[in-house]
Amino acid sequence: MKEGQRKLPFLLPPQVLAATVRPLREERYGEPDNTVKNERVTMQDQHGQQHRSFEFTGNGWEYFKIWIVNLLLSILTLGIYSAWAKVRRLQYFYRNTRIDGGSFDYHGQPKAILKGRLIAFGLLFGYNTALEFNPILGLVIGLVLAVVMPWLLMRSLQFKLYNSSYRGLRFGFAGDTRGAYRAFLLFPMLAGMTIYLLAPLAHQRIKQYQFENSRFGSSKFSFGASAKGFYLIYLSSVAVMAGSLLLVVALARMLGSGVAGAAGIATGMAAAGPLLILIMVIAVLVVGSLFSAYMQNLVWGSTGLGPHQFFSELSARRLMWVRVTNFLGVVLTLGLFTPFAAIRIARLKLESMGMAVSGDLSGFVADQQQQATAAGEEAAEMFDVDISF
Amino acid sequence: MSTSPSDATVRVAAAWYDGQTAASRPVSLSVEDGELLLSGSAGVTRWPLAEVHVSERLGNTPRLLTYAGGGHCEVNDQAGLDRLLAHAGVHRNWLDRLQHSLPWALAAVVLTVAVFAGSYRYLLPWGAEALSMRVPGTVLQKMGDSTLETLDRYMLKPSKLDAARQQRLSEEFARLHPPLDAQLQYRIVYRSSPMGPNAFALPDGTIVMLDELVELTEDDNEILAVLAHERGHVERRHAMRMVLQSSVVGLVLAWYVGDVSGLLATAPAIIMQAKYSRDMEREADIYAEQTMQANGMSPCLLVTILDKMEAAYREKEKKLHPQRETAQEDSTMDYLSSHPATKERAQLLCPRQ
Numbered sequence: 001m002k003e004g005q006r007k008l009p010f011l012l013p014p015q016v017l018a019a020t021v022r023p024l025r026e027e028r029y030g031e032p033d034n035t036v037k038n039e040r041v042t043m044q045d046q047h048g049q050q051h052r053s054f055e056f057t058g059n060g061w062e063y064f065k066i067w068i069v070n071l072l073l074s075i076l077t078l079g080i081y082s083a084w085a086k087v088r089r090l091q092y093f094y095r096n097t098r099i100d101g102g103s104f105d106y107h108g109q110p111k112a113i114l115k116g117r118l119i120a121f122g123l124l125f126g127y128n129t130a131l132e133f134n135p136i137l138g139l140v141i142g143l144v145l146a147v148v149m150p151w152l153l154m155r156s157l158q159f160k161l162y163n164s165s166y167r168g169l170r171f172g173f174a175g176d177t178r179g180a181y182r183a184f185l186l187f188p189m190l191a192g193m194t195i196y197l198l199a200p201l202a203h204q205r206i207k208q209y210q211f212e213n214s215r216f217g218s219s220k221f222s223f224g225a226s227a228k229g230f231y232l233i234y235l236s237s238v239a240v241m242a243g244s245l246l247l248v249v250a251l252a253r254m255l256g257s258g259v260a261g262a263a264g265i266a267t268g269m270a271a272a273g274p275l276l277i278l279i280m281v282i283a284v285l286v287v288g289s290l291f292s293a294y295m296q297n298l299v300w301g302s303t304g305l306g307p308h309q310f311f312s313e314l315s316a317r318r319l320m321w322v323r324v325t326n327f328l329g330v331v332l333t334l335g336l337f338t339p340f341a342a343i344r345i346a347r348l349k350l351e352s353m354g355m356a357v358s359g360d361l362s363g364f365v366a367d368q369q370q371q372a373t374a375a376g377e378e379a380a381e382m383f384d385v386d387i388s389f
Numbered sequence: 390m391s392t393s394p395s396d397a398t399v400r401v402a403a404a405w406y407d408g409q410t411a412a413s414r415p416v417s418l419s420v421e422d423g424e425l426l427l428s429g430s431a432g433v434t435r436w437p438l439a440e441v442h443v444s445e446r447l448g449n450t451p452r453l454l455t456y457a458g459g460g461h462c463e464v465n466d467q468a469g470l471d472r473l474l475a476h477a478g479v480h481r482n483w484l485d486r487l488q489h490s491l492p493w494a495l496a497a498v499v500l501t502v503a504v505f506a507g508s509y510r511y512l513l514p515w516g517a518e519a520l521s522m523r524v525p526g527t528v529l530q531k532m533g534d535s536t537l538e539t540l541d542r543y544m545l546k547p548s549k550l551d552a553a554r555q556q557r558l559s560e561e562f563a564r565l566h567p568p569l570d571a572q573l574q575y576r577i578v579y580r581s582s583p584m585g586p587n588a589f590a591l592p593d594g595t596i597v598m599l600d601e602l603v604e605l606t607e608d609d610n611e612i613l614a615v616l617a618h619e620r621g622h623v624e625r626r627h628a629m630r631m632v633l634q635s636s637v638v639g640l641v642l643a644w645y646v647g648d649v650s651g652l653l654a655t656a657p658a659i660i661m662q663a664k665y666s667r668d669m670e671r672e673a674d675i676y677a678e679q680t681m682q683a684n685g686m687s688p689c690l691l692v693t694i695l696d697k698m699e700a701a702y703r704e705k706e707k708k709l710h711p712q713r714e715t716a717q718e719d720s721t722m723d724y725l726s727s728h729p730a731t732k733e734r735a736q737l738l739c740p741r742q
Contacts, residue, residue, distance in 0.1 A: 057449070057450075058448070059448065059449070061491075062448035062449065062489075063448065064494060065488055065489060065490070065491065065493070065494040066447060066448065066488045066489075068494050068497040068498055068501065069484075069487045069488045069493065069494065069497050070488075071497070071501060072497045072500055072501045072504070075501060075504050075505075076504065088445075088447060091444075091447055091450070092447045092448060092450060095447060095450030095451055096448070096450055101413075102411070102413065103450070103451050103463070105453065133528075133531060166411065167406050167411040167412075167413060168406030168407070168408050168411070168460065168461050168463075169406075169408070169410070169411050217410075217411065336498065361411060362410065362411045362412035362413065363410070363411065363412075364410065364411035365409060365410045365411075366408060366409045366410070
């Protein structure tokens with residue numbers, strides 16, 4: 001593990017090293033916004049780099065119309081149309097994501113997605129039914145599923161990346177099966193066996209596997225986040241959570257001070273139930289937002305593509321605000337706010353990200369090998385499994 | 390606009406990507422003789438229109454014209470591209486129109502709500518009933534066995550009722566003529582439980598009768614009325630239907646609002662399932678009423694025992710919370726309750742009272 005960490009900086013081109021050493025934050029705040037637009041000024045940057053932010057041009061009302069029509073069609077076709085709806089949703093979000101004047105696109109075939117969904121549904125249904133009537137058979141199927149899962153996840157990464165493009169060039173995924181089993185099975189198992197003490201390490205290994213094997217055209221992504229960063233985020237989240245728990249217990253003790261010992265806490269809890277629940281809900285929200293924001297900043301802040309380096313400065317406070325208002329919006333409109341909520345989250349997350357570009361972004365070339373072996377074509381035939389870690 | 394513009398008059402600006410590099414070249418698109426012309430600084434490239442795939446319109450996102458031979462053009466000028474395509478004989482399809490019109494979006498909202506409401510109100514109960522009638526007996530048997538096993542382990546105790554009374558009740562009930570459509574097997578088992586006077590039916594036709602309920606009355610006929618009600622649940626396969634209906638409701642809600650919060654999905658699920666439960670109670674009441682009438686007994690017997698059950702629960706409530714006033718039957722609580730209000734059931738079963 002340590003070896004990997006030490007080796008990484010030397011693998012990176014000097015431009016990337018420069019980008020990591022340079023205080024991205026100060027500079028971005030110090031420079032006026034027009035540096036992004038005015039190429040000539042930034043070209044004279046002493047490091048030869050320009051900062052390009054991601055732009056998101058999606059619009060809530062526009063997406064609402066697409067969403068509701070596709071939702072209705074999905075319901076009327078008992079879910080079959082949802083594969084087409086998914087492709088459309090991804091295309092809407094990809095095509096509205098721009099950087100350096102170019103936009104992204106999604107090329108997944110609805111039929112491949114439908115096939116994957118049917119297989120996944122069948123497996124799950126079979127597993128549940130078997131569990132109900134023949135526990136041993138259910139257990140066997142469950143075990144088989146667990147063993148196949150890393151391979152499935154690898155395939156789904158291939159599917160997802162091969163079907164994504166920017167400026168007409170496809171992304172790709174070159175991860176091997178061995179790596180998939182290490183990242184998706186071995187490390188999560190180790191985490192489980194160590195009462196999750198190794199969970200941050202497992203998380204880091206998964207991200208490392210995902211990013212280091214990703215390609216854009218013939219260029220490789222690099223991932224420099226060490227396990228230390230993951231541990232810091234996990235530890236601070238646990239600390240905030242533990243702190244609010246202690247606060248709740250202390251408050252409960254105060255309110256139930258008339259009664260001695262644990263019974264006092266219980267009485268206090270009962271008396272101030274709603275208030276304490278509110279505190280815990282807020283704590284969960286705060287911790288959730290802190291965790292997501294810091295994780296995005298860590299992961300993307302240490303990701304590079306060829307000579308270019310990503311940066312991410314998502315604010316946990318703003319993420320929390322968007323999440324809370326989204327939640328209220330969705331509840332108060334019985335779900336009709338969902339598409340607006342999705343647009344708001346995507347805008348916030350994407351527009352806090354960008355790239356420190358060395359030279360310009362038109363220098364990428366297609367991966368000739370990928371095209372020759374048509375590995376992507378094969379991957380495109382495969383399952384589409386949504387993974388969310 | 391003139392009626393016959395020459396082919397070259399409609400031009401749209403586009404960015405051409407060759408698919409080999411990420412570099413873009415500005416070109417101007419036009420249509421001529423069934424071919425798409427890409428005019429740029431390096432000259433003119435021709436793509437046969439039949440080999441060009443035009444991506445569907447999605448809001449104001451850029452649209453792609455992808456050439457089967459490699460490369461694509463990205464167009465941001467929606468209106469211009471529409472004119473060009475109309476020129477080439479390609480028109481917007483119905484889905485494109487649906488997805489980009491506010492009236493249709495509003496119509497889709499109304500239709501979606503209608504489909505949800507209709508499925509909940511009619512389609513799901515109907516489907517669950519049809520399906521539950523086709524579930525094999527062995528499956529029902531397994532479900533009933535495992536439910537009773539779990540109940541016996543955690544909630545039920547052996548009956549303390551004397552065996553003679555148990556047998557007498559079961560025999561008296563067996564002598565009753567069922568209404569015409571009765572065709573499913575049932576069996577009665579006796580248990581005791583701290584949860585108070587009650588009786589319930591399991592998927593396989595097992596009717597569990599609790600001592601606490603039998604002890605509420607000296608009149609066996611009242612117990613027979615309860616058994617008739619429970620047999621109504623068996624006959625209509627309510628237990629199986631409830632499993633099917635509540636799992637579908639749970640699944641749909643989890644899918645619909647699951648992204649937002651798991652808790653948010655549970656609360657409406659409980660409310661929605663409660664309505665199904667009340668509907669089934671009413672069905673079982675009607676079945677009991679038919680049984681009673683077929684045997685020359687008064688359906689009011691069921692009301693009498695229901696009143697006694699309610700009184701027993703009130704009593705229990707008072708003992709637990711002496712300071713709290715006995716809650717009046719609140720009509721708003723009806724929506725959350727798994728059973729219809731006793732008053733309402735009494736009016737249906739025994740209008741004279």
